[in-house]
Amino acid sequence: MSTVDVITSILNLLAGIGIFLVACSMMSSNLETLSSSKLRSLFSKAAGSKLLGVGIGTVGTAAIQSSGATTVMVIGFVNAGIMTLEQAATIIYGANIGTTVTGQLVAFGMSGGSSVSTTAIFAAFAGVGGFISIFAKKDITKHVGGIITGFGMLFAALSMMSSSMNSFAKLDEVKMFLASINSVILLIIIGAVLTAIVQSSSVMTSVAITMVVAGLITLNQGIYLTMGSNIGSCVVAMIAGLTSSKNAKRTSLIHLLFNVSGVVIFAIIGVVLDAVSGGTLGYGAMFGKIFVGSPEIQLAMFHTVFNITTVVIMLPLTGLLIKLVMKISPDTGSEESSEEFKLHFVDENMLRTPPIAVAQVKNEIINMSKLAMDNFNRSLGIISKMDFEEEKQFEETEKEINFINKKLVRFVVELSRLPLAEADYKYLSTTFHTISDIERIGDYAENILEYANILKADGQGFSTSAVSEIGYVQEQINKLYDKTMSAYSSGSQEEYKEAEAIEAEIDVITEKMGKNHITRLNEGICTPIVGAQYMSLASNAERIGDHIFNICKVIKKSSVI
Numbered sequence: 115m116s117t118v119d120v121i122t123s124i125l126n127l128l129a130g131i132g133i134f135l136v137a138c139s140m141m142s143s144n145l146e147t148l149s150s151s152k153l154r155s156l157f158s159k160a161a162g163s164k165l166l167g168v169g170i171g172t173v174g175t176a177a178i179q180s181s182g183a184t185t186v187m188v189i190g191f192v193n194a195g196i197m198t199l200e201q202a203a204t205i206i207y208g209a210n211i212g213t214t215v216t217g218q219l220v221a222f223g224m225s226g227g228s229s230v231s232t233t234a235i236f237a238a239f240a241g242v243g244g245f246i247s248i249f250a251k252k253d254i255t256k257h258v259g260g261i262i263t264g265f266g267m268l269f270a271a272l273s274m275m276s277s278s279m280n281s282f283a284k285l286d287e288v289k290m291f292l293a294s295i296n297s298v299i300l301l302i303i304i305g306a307v308l309t310a311i312v313q314s315s316s317v318m319t320s321v322a323i324t325m326v327v328a329g330l331i332t333l334n335q336g337i338y339l340t341m342g343s344n345i346g347s348c349v350v351a352m353i354a355g356l357t358s359s360k361n362a363k364r365t366s367l368i369h370l371l372f373n374v375s376g377v378v379i380f381a382i383i384g385v386v387l388d389a390v391s392g393g394t395l396g397y398g399a400m401f402g403k404i405f406v407g408s409p410e411i412q413l414a415m416f417h418t419v420f421n422i423t424t425v426v427i428m429l430p431l432t433g434l435l436i437k438l439v440m441k442i443s444p445d446t447g448s449e450e451s452s453e454e455f456k457l458h459f460v461d462e463n464m465l466r467t468p469p470i471a472v473a474q475v476k477n478e479i480i481n482m483s484k485l486a487m488d489n490f491n492r493s494l495g496i497i498s499k500m501d502f503e504e505e506k507q508f509e510e511t512e513k514e515i516n517f518i519n520k521k522l523v524r525f526v527v528e529l530s531r532l533p534l535a536e537a538d539y540k541y542l543s544t545t546f547h548t549i550s551d552i553e554r555i556g557d558y559a560e561n562i563l564e565y566a567n568i569l570k571a572d573g574q575g576f577s578t579s580a581v582s583e584i585g586y587v588q589e590q591i592n593k594l595y596d597k598t599m600s601a602y603s604s605g606s607q608e609e610y611k612e613a614e615a616i617e618a619e620i621d622v623i624t625e626k627m628g629k630n631h632i633t634r635l636n637e638g639i640c641t642p643i644v645g646a647q648y649m650s651l652a653s654n655a656e657r658i659g660d661h662i663f664n665i666c667k668v669i670k671k672s673s674v675i
Contacts, residue, residue: 130274171208240266305342376424
């Protein structure tokens with residue numbers, strides 16, 4: 115081969131790796147969008163048994179074709195306090211199994227003895243998917259086209275990498291150099307470093323498969339490179355954990371220790387088998403005998419067996435692994451005090467999996483609404499009893515509401531820029547109004563507290579009949595809130611209509627409160643100062659009812675319910 119041929123082969127290899135990465139990203143994003151509702155349902159069940167967690171991690175990763183995305187998403191859940199370390203660990207175990215699907219696809223595409231290459235047939239899907247994406251009118255069809263295009267591009271990239279490997283295989287210098295790398299530790303390190311650079315164990319596994327098929331490296335070398343890729347795949351999670359909470363850092367550490375443990379166990383067993391049998395019982399010899407004449411299948415199957423066996427070994431030891439991580443990264447108390455408030459359900463890392471992030475935005479909004487209603491009820495309790503014991507708690511909650519308002523709006527803006535299903539875009543467009551409505555509920559509750567302070571400064575309070583009316587409107591507003599949030603969560607049209615009826619009743623009640631106030635004022639039961647605060651309270655209560663019901667109205671307009 116001439117120098118030009120060598121340079122061309124290197125360029126083809128780089129191009130193939132680049133196209134492979136883009137193909138994986140394209141498949142992942144479109145699969146996530148199409149399976150958004152199923153993914154939400156899947157991860158909502160993560161609090162079950164260990165085996166269920168492994169299954170969720172496996173299926174979720176196989177669905178979105180990215181163990182990195184799954185792990186980062188799990189770190190986001192842990193950071194938000196939604197998932198325990200044990201739940202996160204089992205899902206990470208499953209993600210390692212799910213990521214082997216790409217290797218199996220690559221091996222399947224490279225196998226077969228037909229006159230037309232299987233790889234070429236699958237690569238043609240890129241053109242088919244491209245036509246579908248361009249001419250499709252429906253979003254769902256475009257996403258299907260994107261998946262097909264990504265699938266085809268994956269094999270087109272594989273063909274380019276395979277071609278460059280075949281070219282390198284003609285160079286005795288390259289073959290001799292690669293053949294000299296027999297150190298198990300060195301092969302594992304090379305696999306880990308290369309995977310960390312491209313941030314994809316799927317790419318490293320696929321490159322290893324093409325090198326084995328081309329005869330550049332032995333099956334045994336490919337096996338240890340693939341094992342190293344498992345360690346290198348932890349880089350994405352480690353980066354995500356650096357900017358997150360203590361528990362999120364622990365989650366990324368669990369991922370690293372789990373993968374390293376599996377590699378160490380298998381490496382030791384492999385070295386011992388090779389030494390004792392003289393190479394006849396090593397991994398390469400073993401899988402070579404089971405899958406005769408198919409090096410691509412041999413390596414892909416080892417990758418799958420390796421990950422499944424590691425999970426089987428480590429699953430019963432999850433408790434010990436978590437204890438070890440807790441010792442490595444103990445609680446110091448400094449982190450919790452570094453930030454007064456935080457979002458409870460969303461985390462920046464969740465932007466890696468937009469469909470899941472959308473579901474968590476809804477949970478965050480529901481949590482924010484609970485805080486606003488807590489303050490509403492506190493304010494009425496304070497002004498009715500003229501007991502200011504909860505005033506400090508009210509002020510803290512109001513600060514938290516304002517914090518969530520700013521942070522959540524910023525998160526939704528970022529999320530809206532990512533690829534999502536049309537229904538998710540519609541929902542996100544409504545969240546800005548919903549967040550604003552909830553923030554206004556908090557503001558009106560703050561107004562009511564101010565009225566209480568005015569009465570306190572004047573040494574006055576409401577009459578028994580006025581307090582009774584306040585209690586009744588409070589009961590109806592809470593009833594409206596419960597019905598509204600139930601409709602918001604479930605999308606029930608029936609509950610929407612029930613909420614509408616309650617909101618209309620609140621309008622009648624607050625109007626009656628005004629008339630009753632005039633009567634009490636004429637009878638001298640209350641003073642003008644007390645009456646002014648009461649009228650303002652009635653008006654604020656009516657507006658709070660409006661803002662609660664607005665949540666229902668906005669969702670209805672977005673066609674979400």
